[in-house]
Amino acid sequence: MNIYVSNLGFNVQDEDLKEFFTPYGEVTSAKIINDRESGRSRGFGFVEMSDDAAAKKAITELNDATVEGRTIKVMEAKPKEDRPARSNNGGGGGGYNNGNSYNKNRY
Secondary structure (H helix, E strand, C coil), X not given: XXXXXXXXXXXXXXXHHHHHHHHHCCEEEXXXXXXXXXXXXXXXXEEEECCHHHHHHHHHHHCCCEECCEECEEXXXXXXXXXXXXXXXXXXXXXXXXXXXXXXXXX
């Protein structure tokens, strides 16, 4: 089962994340998501556990736990196909050529 963990402190590393879940069962992977440009943690990550029952117990017991002074949120990760796709053409219409140029009606 893939588990989403949010509101993590920016100092939490992959190995720390793995250690939070190891008491509940085998952790097959633990990954903190980092910002592409700065390399700094984005404050969330994913944990994969091989045993669904152990994963559900970890979710129940670790959700709302305090880690480094922050209350973390732990839930089953949603598959990528359930999330809206991101577009490379400006997405929300905020690109330079979106028809809303502020010079449009000036001249």
